[in-house]
Amino acid sequence: MDIPSKKYGFFTASAMVVGIVIGSGVFKSAGDVLNASGGDLPIAILAWLIGGLIIIISAYAFSIVALKKTKSSGIIDYVDDMFGPKLAYLVGWFMQFVYYPVLVGILAWLAGDVTNTLLGLENAVWPLTAFYFTGVYVLNLVSPKIAGKFQVSAMVVKLIPLALIAVVGLIAGLFNGNTLTAISERATNVTAGTGAGLAAAVAVTAFAYDGWILALSITQELKDAKKNLPRALILGSAFIVAIYVLFFIGLSGVVSNNEAIVNAGSLDTSIIAAERLFGVFFGNLVSVMILISVLGTLNGVNMGAVRGMYQIAVRGVGPRPDQFTELTKADAPLKGGLLSFAVGVLWLGLWYGNFQGWWGGFIDTSVLSIVFLYIAYILVYVDIFKNFDELPTWKRYGVPVLAILAALYLIYGAFTSAPLMFVYFAVIVLIILGIGILLYGPADQAVKTES
DSSP states (O other): OOOOOOOBOHHHHHHHHHHHHOSSHHHHHHHHHHHHTTSOHHHHHHHHHHHHHHHHHHHHHHHHHHHHOTTOOSHHHHHHHHHOHHHHHHHHHHIIIIIHHHHHHHHHHHHHHHHHHHTTOSSOHHHHHHHHHHHHHHHHHHOHHHHHHHHHHHHHHTHHHHHHHHHHHHHHHHHHSHHHHHHHSOOSOOOOGGGOSHHHHHHHHHHHHTTGGGGGGGGGGBTTHHHHHHHHHHHHHHHHHHHHHHHHHHHHTTSOHHHHHHTTTSSHHHHHHHHHHHHHHHHHHHHHHHHHHHHHHHHHHHHHHTTHHHHHHTTTOSSOHHHHTOOOTTSOOHHHHHHHHHHHHHHHHHHHHHHHTOSSSOOOHHHHHHHHHHHHHHHHHHHHHHHOTTSOHIIIIIHHHHHHHHHHHHHHHHHHHOHHHHHHHHHHHHHHHHHHHHTOOOOSSOOOOOO
8 A cells, every 4th residue: 555755744734724614604604603692793703713712622632633543534534443433434424414415505505695696686596506506516526637626726715805804894994983883882683582692603603614624634644743733733723713803803894783694694794895895896806706715615515525425335334335436437436426416405405495484493504514523523532531541631631621622512502592403403413324324234345445
């Protein structure tokens, strides 16, 4: 088996953390966080800081694991090493049938929403959503190489609209007094109800901060990984927190709290801010960059989605592993990708139902799918203080305990924001995992792949 060379340094690892995490979430979540905080801007800012602290602690805990398990990469491998193949299979099953398809659908909807606004169309959001949703699957299954090149290009664009709105909006807000007004005056049109509060607002930030764990995939290729991996994860995450908070404050300089809440859940708040700061033409240019950022995130998540079933099948478990490990001439797992597409359509239908009032409340699958993954993270944290006996006390006990508390707080926040919707989602997840258990099958014949 070939062993990858040590070719990446601290700056590459840090750039990977920043590039993966920063995407559509911060543009979508501004109004959501403010609404969940009860319309109180200082509480919302605190929520962004606490949400950022959670990913810093979580990333540091995972860096401890990554340095010990250098031959593994990612949550599924870690759970497999620590708790065995069956539990790892369930984590992979959750990611394949919940996490990935949920996020692909919502990101396609966000891309459709911003495109609808940019083109000045009426009621074209869902047709555009279908276009982006189908298109990203076609791209990744027909030409994975082009999809990879697009991912690199989109990453460069992501920081531009964030930095522009953060800096210019902050300066404008201080001069026109809007920022101080937003800080001192609570919004009057809050819709979060009894679930509003700090914990609920922190849970909403999970969507914007998601993705940091994917940076662990290059652990084996890092120079001086013992020093560079923790530094990259911590400093890269800290940079993200700083730019998010500045962006959020910058928005308040040109968009009132009430306006942000009216546009919660969409990218309209960011688009309005861009137009007010830079005029219609340059504002639209910034909005196009936001669209590219969303499409980059959509493509990145879809790259994982089409490979999810392959990652399960290659272990020799699940339904028909011999079928789901087949690759096309373009080196794409077609059957797994088509299954992911079908599951994604179902989750997209659930998201559509939110806007039609079908469920008696809003099931925010964008947040819940991420928060539920933190349950798997807790398994990894527990194993640190159980089996990493070579570590000093702080790393063996202090870090994982803090990470567990952070994960539990995130889960608690998601529950308190909408308890009934949380239960609905949990029931759906349990049914999906139950089906996965029934289809686990014997793993007496591993699927062989060439390295």
